[in-house]
Amino acid sequence: MRLAYQIWEDHHEEEMIHVLGVSKAGATLAKELCDALNSIRSSAKLSGVVTLNKSNPISSSISCSCSLSNLEHQPVLCVDDVSNSGKTLFYALSILQGIPVKSIRTAVLVERRHKRFPIHSDYVGLSLNTTIREHIEVECSEEEVQSVWLQ
Helix, strand or coil: CHHHHHHHHHHCCCCCEEEEEECCHHHHHHHHHHHHHHHHCCCEEEEEEEECCCCCHHHCCCEECCCHHHHCCCEEEEEEEEECCCHHHHHHHHHHCCCCCCEEEEEEEEEECCCCCCCCCCEEEEEECCCCCCCEEEEECCCCEEEEEEC
């Protein structure tokens, strides 16, 4: 709910915020954020899910379940579960290149500080300093994030 209020504060003048979730856990979190934003004020739409190979994004195509033309001149929020090096969000956002969106923001549940890509998370649930060998695991059902733990 805290993330939803932060997002709403920055977008309170917008008619609609288009939310893209990064498959799988990011999409679940995106749905939860949309529900929370809409409980504050009906202003969020889960527009689509971005699908990519997270371990090797250039090995296969990156796709979005929505028509990207629907995002033209609209604010877009891209949501993922964990930001480690920034690679997943970097490639997920690449589908928006050439689309004249109004703004692009990113939201993550957990941000780790091992950035190798020029990606900044605008909205962060929890920021952790971890070692490279540690791993953040997010477990979710179809409807909600169940648990998050550090391994």
